[in-house]
Amino acid sequence: MKNLKTDIKLKDCMVEAIGGISDFITRTTGTKPEQEEIAAALSKYFVLKEILEFIQMERQEKKDQ
Numbered sequence: 001m002k003n004l005k006t007d008i009k010l011k012d013c014m015v016e017a018i019g020g021i022s023d024f025i026t027r028t029t030g031t032k033p034e035q036e037e038i039a040a041a042l043s044k045y046f047v048l049k050e051i052l053e054f055i056q057m058e059r060q061e062k063k064d065q
Contacts, residue, residue, distance in 0.1 A: 018038065025033040041047060 021038055021042075022033055025031075025038075
């Protein structure tokens with residue numbers, strides 16, 4: 001895990017996910033994104049809402065099993 005300035009520890013899966021975002025942007029645009037660009041995109045309301053809905057759906061599926 002990596003420590004951030006906010007004392008949030010990221011698990012390897014989070015670092016890999018962010019790397020996956022970077023790889024996807026690089027493949028589709030031909031240019032590697034800056035970390036600031038990824039951070040700005042992840043903090044947009046519609047992205048946060050999509051992430052929330054996905055997590056809620058995943059949690060519900062686990063409950064239903």
